[in-house]
Amino acid sequence: DTAVSQTPKYLVTQMGNDKSIKCEQNLGHDTMYWYKQDSKKFLKIMFSYNNKELIINETVPNRFSPKSPDKAHLNLHINSLELGDSAVYFCASSPPPPNTGELFFGEGSRLTVL
Amino acid sequence: KQEVTQIPAALSVPEGENLVLNCSFTDSAIYNLQWFRQDPGKGLTSLLLIQSSQREQTSGRLNASLDKSSGRSTLYIAASQPGDSATYLCAVRRDGGATNKLIFGTGTLLAVQP
Numbered sequence: 205d206t207a208v209s210q211t212p213k214y215l216v217t218q219m220g221n222d223k224s225i226k227c228e229q230n231l232g233h234d235t236m237y238w239y240k241q242d243s244k245k246f247l248k249i250m251f252s253y254n255n256k257e258l259i260i261n262e263t264v265p266n267r268f269s270p271k272s273p274d275k276a277h278l279n280l281h282i283n284s285l286e287l288g289d290s291a292v293y294f295c296a297s298s299p300p301p302p303n304t305g306e307l308f309f310g311e312g313s314r315l316t317v318l
Numbered sequence: 319k320q321e322v323t324q325i326p327a328a329l330s331v332p333e334g335e336n337l338v339l340n341c342s343f344t345d346s347a348i349y350n351l352q353w354f355r356q357d358p359g360k361g362l363t364s365l366l367l368i369q370s371s372q373r374e375q376t377s378g379r380l381n382a383s384l385d386k387s388s389g390r391s392t393l394y395i396a397a398s399q400p401g402d403s404a405t406y407l408c409a410v411r412r413d414g415g416a417t418n419k420l421i422f423g424t425g426t427l428l429a430v431q432p
Contacts (some may be wrong), residue, residue, distance in 0.1 A: 218323060229356065237420075245356075245424075245425050246410075246424060247407065247422040249419040249420065252419060260419055279428070284354050293364065295376075295396070296359065296420075304350065304367055304369065305349050305350045305352075305367070305369075305411045305413075305418075306350075306352060306364060306367045307352065307364070307409075307420055308364065309354075309362040309363075309364075310361055311360060311361035312360070312361045314359075
């Protein structure tokens with residue numbers, strides 16, 4: 205199936221640990237994103253990569269480090285996890301311009317930090 | 319700075335009613351506006367995408383309109399069903415380039431009572 209897929213879907217871990225979330229899209233898109241959805245359901249962009257190049261880097265703690273090994277993959281690594289990192293993290297992708305600008309989202313990865 | 323607001327924050331209606339969800343944005347210079355649906359614990363499903371040059375888009379029982387000059391979009395749901403219960407999010411994009419990001423609204427939680 206063509207889609208944006210994220211793993212794992214659920215992640216429960218202790219404060220101070222390091223964890224990674226992986227994202228893959230087989231839609232042939234050039235641009236991929238990481239969004240964070242907080243407890244109030246508000247979605248905010250964290251990072252965006254275009255053809256493996258970082259193009260958007262919002263004000264995010266440097267404990268968060270995205271890595272794009274190729275344009276179909278965008279992983280998110282988080283060091284020294286804190287309670288406030290608990291959220292749902294969504295990966296998304298969009299086709300290159302000229303395009304409709306539509307974003308396609310993965311199912312989300314729910315991170316719980318204890 | 320673009321801000322997107324959705325009213326109401328929550329809505330409960332009996333099955334069969336027609337309803338309107340509102341989305342407003344502060345900067346009318348947008349590339350497109352996208353409406354999403356999010357079911358509890360799930361990812362985002364794209365419902366409708368309206369380009370800045372368009373006034374409305376329709377898909378089945380859904381109709382989305384866009385008035386750029388007044389910074390408003392509405393999502394009309396006809397003959398609502400319990401299966402329509404979800405959180406509805408609107409998001410705007412300033413341009414179609416790879417560096418651009420989607421700015422999300424605060425969401426409307428819809429409950430359709432059988």
